[in-house]
Every structure is written in C-alpha cells, then in structure tokens.
Amino acid sequence: PAVNLKLLVEGEEESGSPHFRALVEERAPRLTADAVIVSDTGMWSEDTPTVCTGMRGVADCEIELYGPDQDIHSGSFGGAVPNPATVAARLVAALHDEDERVTVPGFYDGIVELTDRERELFAELPFDEAEWLRTAKSRATLGEAGHTTLERVWARPTAEVNGIGGGYQGPGGKTVVPSSAHLKLSFRLVAGQDPDKIESAVRDWVASRVPAGIRHEITFGAATRPCLTPLDHPALQSVVRAMGRAFGQKILFTREGGSGPAADLQDVLGAPVLFLGISVPSDGWHAPNEKVELDLLLKGVETTAYLWGDLAAHWRAS
Missing domain, CATH: 3.40.630.10 (Zn peptidases)
Structure with a gap:
C-alpha cells in the first residue's frame, strides 16, 4: 500500500x-x-x-437511596419520615426541564455545537420520520427543543433513565414506606464533554437534591469519550x-x-x-x-x- x-x-x-x-x-x-x-x-x-x-460518548451510573432500616408501616409512619421511592421519583422528574434539556448544572459546558453546514448536510439525508418511529417501536418523537430528530441522536447530549425501582413490587397492595429505592441512569456525551466532569456534576446534583434522612450511594461504570472529526x-x-x-x-x-x-x-x-x-x-x-x-x-x-x-x-x- x-x-x-x-x-x-x-x-x-x-x-x-x-x-x-x-x-x-x-x-x-x-x-x-x-x-x-x-x-x-x-x-x-x-x-x-x-x-x-x-x-457520542457515554457515562452511566447506579444510584442507591436508603431510608428506614427496613420497610415500615405507612399508617404508623407515612407522612412523617422521608420515603426513598419518592426521592427517586423526584430525581427522575427533575432531570429534564420543560424543553427536555438536562438540568444538571454544567452539563452543557464546552460542548461543540453543530455548525450551519453540518445541519444542512444532515437535512440532505432521505430521512423518513414515520419509518424511523416504526423502527424505534415508538409512537412519537420527543427531545431537546430546537433540534431535529437526527440532530438529537447524533449531536446532542442526553440523560436517560434506564431503570427505576424500590419498595413492594408483588401482586396486591402492601402499605409500607420502603427502606430503599434505586435508579440506573446513562448519559450520552458529545464532543467537548469530559466524562470525569460529567460524573462530578451528576454527583453534586444528586447530593443537592437528596433530603436529610436519606443516605445515597452512586456508582459509575467505565465511561467512553465522544469523538468528532x-x-x-x-x-x-x-x-x-x-x-x-x-x-x-x-x-x-x-x-x-x-x-x-x-x-x-x-x-x-x-x-x-x-x-x-x-x-x-x-x-x-x-x-x-x-x-x-x-x-x-x-x-x-x-x-x-x-x-x-x-x-x-x-x-x-x-
């Protein structure tokens, strides 16, 4: 050669x-x-x-939330002690704003924005959104305001809830305040974002939103950095x-x-x-x-x- x-x-x-x-x-x-x-x-x-x-790059984490030392009766204690499942739900609800932008402070710092030329080149592709939705097994698109579907999946960072759980999951009711709850989150990263800085920002964000009486642990997996030519x-x-x-x-x-x-x-x-x-x-x-x-x-x-x-x-x- x-x-x-x-x-x-x-x-x-x-x-x-x-x-x-x-x-x-x-x-x-x-x-x-x-x-x-x-x-x-x-x-x-x-x-x-x-x-x-x-x-895009990726960073992912698991968040464990601990409240009472065991499941406790919601009649005797509900409304008077913090509920880790409620805290998990509030974290998830607070992860995005009304424009579907990630609310973690500093999350968008330093990212390489799409140029007008790049947006024009994406638009030249024969993209059929209805067909794309069928492939995605979804009924509607949703994402960061001001960007097309292709721009969202190729050139914008994301935060996704991969899993959420806690408390009683079996058949019928069980009136408890659960002792624990957990979340699995992943973040797709674009050029200009550093996985280490994203990890630090997410840790700070979670710590700022967890109330007294709830202990939390965050574990991050191996991250992959974004790449752009x-x-x-x-x-x-x-x-x-x-x-x-x-x-x-x-x-x-x-x-x-x-x-x-x-x-x-x-x-x-x-x-x-x-x-x-x-x-x-x-x-x-x-x-x-x-x-x-x-x-x-x-x-x-x-x-x-x-x-x-x-x-x-x-x-x-x-």
Missing part, C-alpha cells in the same frame, strides 16, 4: 472497553500514527453511501473521495448516536479518527441473524484500496 499500516483489533467494545485506554497509553510509541481508520460504523442505506464523522479535515476528505470513487455517487455525512473507544486513540495518539464502515441498518446489528451484504463488503474493500493512495497523494502533499 501507499502508506504504512498498523492493525489494532479491539474486543471489549460491547462491555465499555474498560482496559482499552490503558493499553493505548502503554503502547503509544508502537501505535503512533498520522490517522486512525475505524470500521465499526455503517452507512445510511444501500442506496445512500455515507461517511460518519463522529460518535471536523468536516474540513484533509484526511476526512480523502475518505470521502475514496468512497465516492468506489460507489460512483455523491457521499453524504452522518454521525453515530452510539459509542465506541475511538476517542481514546484520538486523545492519546493525537491523530484524527476517520470512520469507514459499510454496514447498513438491515444487517440487524446484534441480532441472532446479523448479516453483511457481500456487494457492500466488496465496495468497502475497494474504498479502502483507493483510500491508501489518496492519503499518500493529497494529505502528505498538503
């Missing part, structure tokens, strides 16, 4: 890549590169080839030209709402991360019958072959 290649296969992505960054830091001299090509992304559809320019980066333009040559049509742009460890390579190696993937939604990601379209796979191979030469000819020359 026209450029030197190093191959790195990462096998922990589905569990948050907890050891990946340490490995990259330890082996940084061996992994030094001018650019990183990641294949763990897809295209809009078989008829609409696209290049992904970024992925500017549209005008010369290496990204090489990917676009190579894919356009292979597919013989205009290449559009997307981002990924999900997360992966690519940002660790960007941060540690100081190299731009470029995404070159040919999978399409009909491939059934994570499903028992997940597949790949062989003609698209070959187009991806062709794109890659063109890419090495384009990087050598255009990026090095610049």
